[in-house]
Structure formats: C-alpha cells, structure tokens
Amino acid sequence: MFVAAVVETKRRNVAHLKPTLGIEKGKDVISPMSGYWLVIQMVVTGISEGFAVIGIVEFFYEQFPKNMKSFAGSFFYCGFAMSSYLSSILISIVHRTTNEGLARNWLAQDLNKGKLDYFYYLCMGLEVLNLIYYLMVAKWYKYKGSGDETIDVPLEDMPTTYKHVV
Template sequence: MSTVFVLQGNTMDQSMGPNFTIPSASLALFDILSVLFWTPVYDQLIVPLARKFTGHERGFTQLQRIGIGLLISIFSMVSAGILEVARLRYVRTHNLYDAKVVPMSIFWQVPQYFFVGCAEVFTFIGQLEFFYDQAPDAMRSLCSALALTTVALGNYLSTLLVTVVTKVTTTGGRAGWIADNLNRGHLDYYYWLLAVLSFLNFLVYLWIAKSYTYKKATGHAL
C-alpha cells in the first residue's frame, strides 16, 4: 500500500515553495503525525465517550477496537481512489498523458495517510492488547511479538497481489492498472480492488470475532 502511495505521489507536484521539493515517500510523516494525534484523542475523548454507551472499562473490547481499525483502513483506500480518479481526469482533460508531473499538489495525499495512521491506532494497539491479555501467562511476550508477524505477512501478500494484478491487467499488450506511466494506467482500479478486499476481510473478521470467547469472564463480547 505504501509503495503505490509513493508511486502516485511521484506523479504529482511535490514542490513546497519555489526552492524546495518534498520527496513523495516523506508524506509517510503524516501517518506518524496521525498516530500521535489520535492516540491521546482515543484515550482522553473516545474511550470516556464509548464507556458511557458500552459500559466497558476500556470503552471497546480489544476485538471491537481491531474491527474499527479495519473499517477505517477501508476509508484510506477510498480516499486514495478518489484522488486518483481526480488526477486521471485532470490528465485526460489537459492531455498530460506523457507528463512526468501533473500540476496537482502532493498534499492531496494527506487524507489517505491520515486514515492509515488512525487505523493503526485502533488495529495495532488493539491487537497487541488482545495478544497480551488473552495469551497464557507464560506466553505473553511471545504472543505479543507474534502480533508483529501480521505486518510481515501483509507485506508479502501485498507484493503477491501487485504481481498478480500486473500480470492479469497487462495481457494483450495493455498498459495495465499499475503501468510504468501511471497517466496511462488505472491505479484507481487497484485502489478500488483493495477497498473491496479490505471490506471482505472486515466481514470475515466480524464472523470469526463473533464466535470468540474471552479468556476472562468479564462480560466481554464483540
């Protein structure tokens, strides 16, 4: 996901004033800033508000928190897809198919990075809490470490998905969705595919989480 964000950013105006250009990969900073913003907001505002409705000490159960994060991640893909649709429309309108840079500010990418950071606050922290709280006492450290393997697995699956999409969409001499020249490709289709897959993943998660029984009988329920 971060790779295609960078590819998208490379085609946009990266200037900050007349004398400075920001590398597209640097926009990942807004992911970090989003995490820094949402962490205290979650603890100080969202948890007390949610506690009034759920009666749960933490506002949400760990599985609910993870599920909310998965849902928010879909909005990141939708945001990126909408931006790519607008970018390609600008390319078509002004016949900029062979232009290296489309005169649209790279900072239009900030919302999609912001959604990613928000999703991380819910998903990753909820996941770590879940593994620590629900693992056997003797395996808490190990299970917390295993939680990070989901990131590695996600990277492998992302690479596989890009490979499959590229192979399928370039048949017959077509440029493909993720073309060398994105102005002649359809990166927006790839974002829509990710949004659909993320939504299906969310539904599967809900189905599995519904049947989970918490280790400690404290009234937890998804």
C-alpha cells in the same frame, strides 16, 4: 482505500485535462494537482492503523496465556511480515493479469496511463471481505475471563497426586 482511489481518479483526470510544463496533452503529463491531496489518505490510514495496532496489542496481551506474552508480541510482527508478502503476491498477480491482452496495466510505470485507482478499489473490496470474515470470527470468539475457558496453571504448581473427596 476508497479515499485513495477517489484522489487517484481525480489526479489522473486533472493530469489529462490540464497538462503543465508545456508538455503535449496526453503524453508524459505531470499533474498540476497539489501533492497535499495525499495528506487526506495518509491521515485516514495513520489514524486507522494507530487504533488497530493499539487494539491488536491489547488483545494479544490480554488473551494469550501469561507465559506466552513475548510470543504475542512476536506474533504481532510476524503478522506484519506475512501481510507484506501477501501484498507483494497481490501486486504480482494484478500486474501479470492486467498486463495481458487489450487490458491496460493497472500498475503501469506511467501513473497517467495506468489504473491505480482500480487497484485501490480491489484492495478496498478485499478489506470489506476481511471485515466480514472478522465479524464472523468475532461473533464466535470466547474471551478469556468469560467463564468458558480452562484455568491456566503453571506446570510447577500442578499437583502430583489427586485425593478423592468422598
């Protein structure tokens, strides 16, 4: 998000300083900046998501009980769905709050009039808070196989009677 915010700030500044296509400066300006600048943030996002997805799937399949492996996979995709809903809610909140009063709309139709970079910085801040929360939870998490958990026994293998050993 930081890379996206920096690139967006640069793109908007270039659009306002160097108008193209004979359009009047400051009005409906098309940025002369190359679209290849988006490649940087897309590569960073792709690499981070690739590592995250592999880690999440590995974690789910190792830490869920054997009889819940398929649930682990569906839980993974439910997480994607939930994050999509939450991002839609975040966009609605930002659009509603920045559209009122004298504040400029961060998510305006005209990207040159909006402040999309502020939205990227907001997302970055939320990701930092999420990282802090993750580190706190990871510190207290007990991994399966660390000796702190109970043994998983299928119901059909459970003994029906117990003998007292003297």
